[in-house]
Every structure is written in C-alpha cells, then in structure tokens.
Amino acid sequence: QESLPAGYVVRPLARSDNQVRSNSSFLKTLEVLTTVGTISDDAFQRRFQYLKEHSDQYYTIVIEDMNVPPTSAGSATSSSPSLVTPGRGKIVAAGTVLVERKFIHELGMVGHIEDIAVSxxxxxxxxxxxxIETLKAIGQQVGCYKVIxxxxxxNVPFYEKCGFERKGVEMGWYV
Ligand code: ACO
Incomplete structure (x- = not known):
C-alpha cells in the first residue's frame, strides 16, 4: 500500500472537525464536491451525534496534514510546529462508507461509498x-459482500485505479 506523505494521518471524523483551523475544516474540504452551504456549529454537532449513534452504519474518515501548525487565537501557548497534537492539523481529504443491511444474500450487507473529496x-x-482503500477495508471488515x-x-479512471469496475447505470430523481 502507498504510504501517506510524512505527517499525514488517516482517522475517523471527530466532533471537533467543524472548527476552522488554518482556513480548513471538514466542511470546507467537501466544497470540492458541491455546495455545502452555511451550517451552524450546533447543526453540525447534531448531525455528528446522529452518525455516532449509528456508528455501525456510517464510517466517515478524514486525512489530516499534521505539518500545519494551529494559527487560530488561543493556541499561542502551543505554537511550536514540531509538537503536533492530534486534531490540530489541517483536514485535506474525506470520505464515507455507508453500510446498508439487506434481506437478500442471506441478510447481506453492501457498502456505499459517498462524498469523496480531496482539497x-x-x-x-x-x-x-x-x-478509497481505507473505506474498502472497512466495508470488507464489517462483512459487506460488495462496495459500490x-x-x-x-472520475471513472480514478476509481478504476482504485480497483472498481463499471457496473450498471446510475439514475437519479431530484426533488
Ligand atoms: N483521470 C485519470 N486518472 C486520475 C484522475 C482522473 N480524473 N484522478 C486521479 N487519477 C489517477 C491518478 O493519476 C493516480 O494514478 P497513478 O496511481 O497511476 O498515479 C490515481 O488515479 C490515484 O489518484 P489520487 O492521487 O489518489 O487522486 P486524488 O487524491 O486527486 O483524488 C479525487 C481523486 C477524489 C477524484 C479528487 O480529485 C477530488 O476530490 N476531486 C473533486 C471531487 C470529486 O470529484 N470527488 C469524487 C466524487 S464521486 C464520489 O464521491 C463517490
């Protein structure tokens, strides 16, 4: 498996990832996908709590660049760039796998990859x-028979490089 650049870590999304650090947060990272809109911290916390209460269903991960020292007010006492504190870097990528429980395939489970974003x-x-490799591994570990x-x-060439193949046709209905 490819190694991450030095100082980059993969970890689950955390409650504190709504705080804007070094002009970057989880929600800002998602803006490469589509409109994120204005989300209050309270609303973010409620959504995070829902995900936490369904933690066998929602797996949202991020990549954090720990080389970035915190710049926000109040961090003056821990400003040494060599002393990295987990959760104090800059989020640079994110993704989710949603685990669906089926009746078919003897109560099989399917992983749905959603909202992949790299700054x-x-x-x-x-x-x-x-x-993607991390989300596939999570899907496999929890027992999904496929991840789609x-x-x-x-983006087809990217997902082919990640081991996916073309299958079926996507359709949508927008309310
Ligand atoms: N066309 C051809 N090859 C590509 C493309 C592309 N558009 N994008 C990546 N690749 C290749 C890379 O060259 C690399 O190949 P290599 O191993 O031979 O060097 C391989 O795929 C892996 O690329 P990464 O460096 O991991 O790609 P990156 O970190 O840039 O992430 C991503 C790709 C997620 C598509 C990113 O560009 C992005 O965030 N784009 C905007 C948002 C987006 O489109 N997200 C996906 C939406 S679909 C969904 O969420 C299910």
Missing part, C-alpha cells in the same frame, strides 16, 4: 486512493 491543492498525491459507488464519467 484542490492536495489532489494527485494519492490521498483519494488512500481514502456512483461517479461522473470524468
């Missing part, structure tokens, strides 16, 4: 590949 200035460093996703034509 624009961090693309091409194999971070997307690492996110929908994507645009443009």
């Amino acid at each position: 624009a200035d961090q693309q091409g460093k194999k971070l997307g590949l690492r996110i 996703l929908d994507c645009s034509e443009k």
